[in-house]
Amino acid sequence: MTDQVSTAQPAQDDIVGMRQYDTLMRRIVVIYLPLALFVFVLLFPFYWMAVTAVKPNHQLTNYRDYSPFWVVGPTLEHIHYLLFRTSYPGWLWNTMIVSVFSTILSLAASVFAAYAIERIRFTGARVTGLMIFLAYLVPPSILFIPLAFMVFQVGIYDSRLALILTYPTFLIPFCTWLLMGYFRSIPFELEESALVDGASRWQILTKIVLPLAIPGLISAGIFAFTLSWNEFIYALTFISSSENKTVPVGVLTELVRGDVYEWGALMSGALIGSLPVVILYSFFVDYYVSSMTGAVKE
Amino acid sequence: MSTTMENGKAAPRPGTSMLMRLTESRNGLGLFFMLPAAAFLLCFLTYPLGLGVWLGFTDTSIGRPGVFIGLENYQWLWDDSVFWMSVFNTLLYTFVASVLKFVLGLWLALVLNEHLPFKNFFRAIILLPWVVPTVLSALAFWWIFDSQFSIISFVLMEWGWIDRPINFLGDPNNARASVIAANVWRGIPFVAICLLAGLQTIPQSLHEAAALDGASSWQRFRHVTLPLLTPIIAVVMTFSVLFTFTDFQLIYVLTRGGPVNATHLMATLSFQRAIPGGQLGEGAAIAVAMIPFLLGAILFSFFGLQRRKWQQGGAD
Numbered sequence: 001m002t003d004q005v006s007t008a009q010p011a012q013d014d015i016v017g018m019r020q021y022d023t024l025m026r027r028i029v030v031i032y033l034p035l036a037l038f039v040f041v042l043l044f045p046f047y048w049m050a051v052t053a054v055k056p057n058h059q060l061t062n063y064r065d066y067s068p069f070w071v072v073g074p075t076l077e078h079i080h081y082l083l084f085r086t087s088y089p090g091w092l093w094n095t096m097i098v099s100v101f102s103t104i105l106s107l108a109a110s111v112f113a114a115y116a117i118e119r120i121r122f123t124g125a126r127v128t129g130l131m132i133f134l135a136y137l138v139p140p141s142i143l144f145i146p147l148a149f150m151v152f153q154v155g156i157y158d159s160r161l162a163l164i165l166t167y168p169t170f171l172i173p174f175c176t177w178l179l180m181g182y183f184r185s186i187p188f189e190l191e192e193s194a195l196v197d198g199a200s201r202w203q204i205l206t207k208i209v210l211p212l213a214i215p216g217l218i219s220a221g222i223f224a225f226t227l228s229w230n231e232f233i234y235a236l237t238f239i240s241s242s243e244n245k246t247v248p249v250g251v252l253t254e255l256v257r258g259d260v261y262e263w264g265a266l267m268s269g270a271l272i273g274s275l276p277v278v279i280l281y282s283f284f285v286d287y288y289v290s291s292m293t294g295a296v297k298e
Numbered sequence: 299m300s301t302t303m304e305n306g307k308a309a310p311r312p313g314t315s316m317l318m319r320l321t322e323s324r325n326g327l328g329l330f331f332m333l334p335a336a337a338f339l340l341c342f343l344t345y346p347l348g349l350g351v352w353l354g355f356t357d358t359s360i361g362r363p364g365v366f367i368g369l370e371n372y373q374w375l376w377d378d379s380v381f382w383m384s385v386f387n388t389l390l391y392t393f394v395a396s397v398l399k400f401v402l403g404l405w406l407a408l409v410l411n412e413h414l415p416f417k418n419f420f421r422a423i424i425l426l427p428w429v430v431p432t433v434l435s436a437l438a439f440w441w442i443f444d445s446q447f448s449i450i451s452f453v454l455m456e457w458g459w460i461d462r463p464i465n466f467l468g469d470p471n472n473a474r475a476s477v478i479a480a481n482v483w484r485g486i487p488f489v490a491i492c493l494l495a496g497l498q499t500i501p502q503s504l505h506e507a508a509a510l511d512g513a514s515s516w517q518r519f520r521h522v523t524l525p526l527l528t529p530i531i532a533v534v535m536t537f538s539v540l541f542t543f544t545d546f547q548l549i550y551v552l553t554r555g556g557p558v559n560a561t562h563l564m565a566t567l568s569f570q571r572a573i574p575g576g577q578l579g580e581g582a583a584i585a586v587a588m589i590p591f592l593l594g595a596i597l598f599s600f601f602g603l604q605r606r607k608w609q610q611g612g613a614d
Contacts, residue, residue, distance in 0.1 A: 027412075035409050035420065038402075042427050042487065045438040048449060052441060061447045068449055113335035122328025132335075135343055137596070139544035141565035142589065145572045145582045146346035146353060152360075169342045172335050201327055230431040232547045233565075237573055248433035252551060263441055270434035281429045285422045288429070292488070293495035 053078055053268035060263055078264035079272070087242050088269060091250035096276075098160050098235075098246060099228040102167035106224055107217065109168065110175035115205055117176070118183040119191065129180060136173035140233050143169065148237045162238040163246070167228045174227070175220040178291055182216030183209060219291035222284050226277045247273040353582035360576040371583035381584065384555075384562040385591075390474065391563060392543045392595065395481045399538055400531075402482065403489025408519075410490065411497045421491065428487040436551035439480045443467050443552065470560030473553050477561055480548050485541075489534055496530035497523070539595045544588065564588050 052060065054074035059066040066072060082088045116122060117129045147166055148157075156162045186209055194204050210217070235246045242254060251269040255262065281288055354371055358364030375381045410421060427435060442449055443466035451463035466476045500523060508518045546565040549555065555562035555570060562570070564584055572581020 031409055031412050031414070034405065035414070038406050038409070038486075039420065039423065042424055042483065045435060045442060045483070046426065046430070048442060049435075049438040063447070063452050068452060109334040109338055112331040112333075116328045116331035120324055120328040120331060122325045122332075125328065128332065128336075132339075135339055137540060138343060138347065139540065139565075139592075141544040141546045141568070142350060142585045142592075143343070143346050145568065145578055145585055146349035147342070148573070149349065149353065149358070149578060150342075150346060166342060168338055169346075172338055173343075176335060226429060230433075232431075232433050232550075233569070236550075237569070248431050248547075251437065252433055266437055267441065270437045273434050274430040277429055277431065278426065281425075282422070285418070285425075288425065289421070289491060289495070293492050 049267045049271050052263055053271045055264060057264060078262075078268040082265050082268050082272070086254065086265075087245070087250065088247075088272075090243055091245050091247045092273070092276075094160055094244060095229055095246040095248075095273075098163045098167065099225050101164045102171060102228045103221055103224040105164065106168040106171035106175050107221055109172050110179055110220065111205075111210070111217070113172070113176045114179035114183055115209060118180045119209070120201070132173050132176050132180075136170070136177055138169075140170060140231075144233050144237050147234065151238050157238060158240045158244055160244060163231075163235055166234050166238070167231060171224045171227060175224055178220045178223070179213065179216050182213045182219075186212050215287065215290075218284065219287040222280055222287055223291040225280065226288075229277050350582050351586055353579055354586040355583075356579045358578045358582075360573075360578060364579050367579075371580050372587070374580070375583060375587065380559050380562065381567065381587075383559055384564050384567040384584075385587075387474065387561060388543060388563045388565075388588075388591070391478060391481070391545070392539060395478050395485065395542050396535065396539050398478070398482045399485040399489050399542075400535055403486050404493055404531075406486060406490035407493035407497055408523075410494050421494070425487045425491055427484050428491075432484060432547045433551055435484065436480060436548050439476075439483075439548075440467075440552055443476050467553050468557055470557055473557060473561045477548055477552050480552065481542060481545060484548070485538060489538055492534045493527065493530065496527050496534075500526045536596055540592065543592060543595055564591075 051069070051071055054076070055071050056073060056075045056077065059072065113132070117125045117132070147169075151157050151162045151166070156165070190208055190212075191204050194208055199207070230248070231246075232248045235249045236253075239245050239249060242250070245253070247269075251266065251273060255266050255269055353364075355366055355368060356364035357367050357370070406424070410417065410424070414420065445465050445468055446463055448463055448466060450466075451460065454460045455463070465472060467473045504522050504526075505518055508522050513521065544565055545563060546569065549561055549563050549566045550569070553561045555566050559567075564587065568581045568584035568588075570581075571577050571584065575581070
């Protein structure tokens with residue numbers, strides 16, 4: 001290392017001593033306090049969302065008589081309004097349909113592509129892999145105008161099909177890239193011995209590689225589902241009628257009306273719209289983390 | 299075993315059909331397997347990318363096919379102060395938000411890398427802002443930044459720090475700071491969790507060796523942790539810059555580019571002109587104008603950090 005280190009004071013903190021140096025006081029200031037701050041800031045908007053969603057209207061903006069941080073007599077009025085007097089359930093259903101179908105479509109295409117690039121190693125496989133990665137970097141905010149033009153011309157404007165067909169533009173590159181990493185980790189020998197035993201490529205893929213890559217498939221699947229659930233700009237551009245909207249677009253364009261914002265209904269809409277991905281996430285935290293970090297590595 | 303099947307390819311059997319031969323050959327099979335993904339990406343990604351560039355050279359509007367007008371859209375944008383404002387905003391937004399995300403994310407990653415009780419639980423809840431749909435969390439921020447009933451203003455007024463509510467989204471500079479804050483809030487978890495994954499790959503023995511040599515904890519961070527983390531920082535920040543630069547959702551929810559275009563990013567301006575304004579050609583030109591900046595940002599953050607890694611003698 002550099003000369004700075006060698007001229008430093010003699011080594012007094014050996015490793016056993018380091019733990020003792022880490023007094024409780026120091027740990028509180030250096031670790032627990034920042035952590036508490038981070039957790040508070042990162043989670044407060046959700047708390048605020050939840051509190052507002054169940055707050056009766058007369059308490060919502062009356063900070064003088066009611067503490068804004070707490071709810072006296074929580075109400076389901078906003079949620080009831082949302083579920084029975086607006087098109088919200090329809091938006092949930094649309095989002096679900098679009099997310100599920102675009103995820104399945106992307107996963108199917110990606111499995112083949114990733115397997116071809118990683119294991120069949122056809123001529124130009126490296127370049128194809130690089131192109132896939134570059135495709136992942138193309139942002140939707142550049143593509144939405146030409147895609148809107150295409151959607152108009154093909155005649156699928158304002159339909160769920162438009163979203164199911166356009167979401168894979170960002171899902172396929174992501175899933176392929178992720179699955180390539182997983183396929184790479186499966187030992188070659190397994191495939192080779194299957195080839196010796198006379199298995200076809202198709203049999204190798206379905207009977208050996210896919211079962212071993214199930215964690216990767218789950219990671220890619222739930223991540224793709226989340227990405228399509230959260231997608232906004234395509235849904236905003238390609239959908240115009242209320243009954244075809246997805247949750248993010250519907251909440252923003254239909255529940256925000258005039259100057260008086262119905263914060264209770266808006267926040268319950270945001271809360272309920274977040275729940276599916278949060279529930280999915282809570283079951284598969286490790287898969288999420290591995291797909292997020294897996295997409296970044298390499 | 300591995301030597302007997304070096305190529306992993308069986309010899310083609312004679313007398314098989316055309317399809318069989320195709321699937322037996324490596325390239326044929328590769329092509330066959332690539333087909334769905336490649337067809338999709340060519341139709342819905344490569345073609346629109348080219349179409350977007352073409353639209354930027356036409357005066358297409360919604361419902362009317364345009365004609366080629368050369369660089370007219372770009373000349374028009376060159377003299378358009380709103381466009382330049384959006385360029386400035388995008389650069390400011392990307393720079394400030396990325397720096398903050400990096401510093402705070404690295405800090406959070408270092409904190410999470412310590413021995414903590416319930417570490418996995420913390421890691422899980424910290425990622426929540428990133429999992430929840432941006433539009434929906436942005437709505438919560440809209441409510442938090444309300445001009446009259448903002449909870450932040452309320453608390454600050456209770457503490458006696460300010461006299462009247464802060465006009466978060468109504469004043470140009472406040473609005474810029476507010477959208478950057480919301481973007482940083484959403485981006486920290488991504489940076490932190492990715493960097494944490496990188497930190498966990500650094501062998502403990504290196505820290506022990508440095509400590510034995512008398513390195514202080516800052517020196518250990520500066521000369522052990524940081525160099526080893528640089529490759530992953532480069533990739534994470536490239537992604538972060540890319541997503542921040544092309545951000546659309548937060549601005550669209552919080553300010554729609556207002557007040558008086560003070561927070562328009564290039565993405566929101568391009569949407570504004572193309573979809574509600576109907577000028578597809580002009581919107582496409584703005585989107586195309588993002589590409590050089592985008593490439594520049596990617597190259598800068600990628601190669602800038604890559605060179606540092608090389609200078610410090612890291613293996614490629």
